[in-house]
Amino acid sequence: MKTLEIPTFECETGNHHTFCPISRVAWLYQKIEDSFFSVVGTKTCGYFLQNAPGVTILAEPRYATAESEEGDISAQLNDQKELKKICFQIKKDRNPSVIIWIGTRTTEIIKMDLEGIAPKLERQLGVPIIVARANGLDYAFTQGEDTVLAAMTHRCPEYDCYAMSQERRDAIDNAEEMNAAPAESNGSNSKGRKSNNHTLVLFGSLPSGVASQSNSESKRQSIHVSGWLPSQRYAELPALGEGVYVCGVNPFLSRTATTLMRRRKCQLIGAPFPIGPDGTRAWIEKICSVFNVKPDSLEQRENQIWNNLKDYLRIVTGKSIFFMGDNLLEISLARFLIRCGMIVYEVGIPYMDKRYQAAELLLLQQTCKKMETPMPRIVEKPDNYSQVQRMHELKPNLAITGMAHANPLEARGIDTKWSVEFTFAQIHGSANARDVLELVTRPLRRNNDSILDWGSLSRQTVEI
Template structure:
């Protein structure tokens, strides 16, 4: 695929391309980093080889002093040859976990190795669960996924199948009519839960529960016909499970990232519940005014997404609304149905801003992307950690995409955090140029 800047400007509809590049992304077992902190009464047991253990040690080792509620069950050579009893070893480990930590739920995270040697985690879990008296949930968050954020998707999809169901029959034996509730899915910090809940409460809508909740014992009960809505673009598997297995109704909307996305998210939910949204436009306008100091720096700048965490389309839409140009949106995987609301808002935003629609490239080939970056000369490239330093060495400003995953980016107030992340490399460039250092990239 060959993309020239001139052809982008003349585009009047979103162009979807698909390449066959390798996936340069973290392993999905990294989802343990934020899920074990979110579900405070849980314990995560990752079952894999020493390679998986080294990854967790390096990626999550900074949290070791906080006594994290996760551990690694390493499979030795004997395990891979099927010489050991999987059930007895997992029973020993889980008995120890129950004694030391007494969690309300234990998650087994199966890795690539458990797939290869065909460990029957789903078969072992129910029997061991009955013996220990602790719920055990199996999620295979392995390298077969497209992006590391899909690890959360796998875990939440497994959770969605385990929720209890409230009986639709009253105490006197008659069938009762239940009013559909609203359940939000996606792991976000408690402060974001509070903010988004208050935004909806302003218009008379109460969130009945979050998936996941702060504690496993507080997870919401799901009924058929309940409404569910996601806050993250990478949760398509969870959305499918909630619709097909639990018969819930999915509210398809843009995601609450940036003032424009947050407004659209609230509007869509309110429209489903037939609630008017007076003052919502003013709420969005106020949020944009608070960002003006960043917008002055970003207007007219260009950005290129190499693709890493599946947040690319939402971020690109927000950046275009900020006055930036987006040359290309690389994305490891795209579910057009789940991200349908986001894609529609992207088209609308480009039309309102009078700018071209960026090309969306699924499974991008990084070698081809580097050639396009060389031709387009973007002011900023958002990429995975593996490519950041090589790009910087070639005089290209970068920002790690993983930083958006671990930052608070949802809601009106947190839009500031997003712009802070991308402003820093652009401000660094300006500062060095003001000093007259033409080869400043050799100094960073």
């Protein structure tokens, strides 16, 4: 029997060639509805936030930039007094439930002690202040969210297994009633599915609709999700502690996972990530195995999703793709696209925690074996110049790249797709697999409109 091909990892420059992480943090204000994000940086950070998220002209967002002036940088001003003025103004104007300070590279360079200032101001202000670092010196694009969630875990209430037991039992009973399966006296229902008293918390920022899909699928499997990190409101942060199982939905949350295990004593469920029908099924199956629940109808639903994707699969099958590396979603996306029939030459990634992504890497190996395709080359902190040379030789049909390299690659005749679009699109869960393939196929359709039967698409999309 042929053994699985072991992935090999390379590291080139040691640098993060990636988008600034504060742009990822700026979007969290939409998820935490009663929060206010204050980015402590320069005017450049403020201009960047106004342009990168692109929401300031549409609505008044709940974030702002505490701009550092020349006096701050030369240490002529008192940091605490200046930040105090800003925070009291924020409280007067917006009255948020929590203020989150985002430390940029400026605060790192001038050694601004945000962690020391925050507790003093919090007592004076009467509003919680959470400090998270999101500077581009140390973190890749999506790790900005990771630092915020890791800091937020310390503010979650302590889990009380005795006080929560009755609530869990009621929630589990409701979930089993939704399955319309009568419970037997031995604690199992007619399908042999065992109920459980464990608590599950999911971490990672997803749109409310996608999070609801995950909650519904868990209920279908008789598993109760007790909360999400982040929650929609600060007061609804989930209880954490011994006896709580946690599972991530994004591959860039390794710092949060480590904090949950080491600081809050939670048990991490190491699962692939719910991107694509294959990843979603593996994610649910892993959670079910930990909770001693037999999965129900997952294979049938996955097959149904693949059947619904046939119009897109005809486009991508046999096409080649190259990931330059920007948002830390590369391994999961590559695995899903290989399952769709694509050839992945190289997976560039700014940083990867091999322990946190161990289950995803194993699924990548299994997918390559199933599709009879070689393992892609995995390069951490890739050298962009060398990548361009490799692309020139390999001539991939598509390159997933940061915005800085899109136009130069297009000029060389290589179709591109911005990696940032996958970060802000709804790509999680089986139901959103079409959205991933829609993003991937747009550049391919742009030059090959004739290969797609537009009438066969259930969702007409003509935007390129």
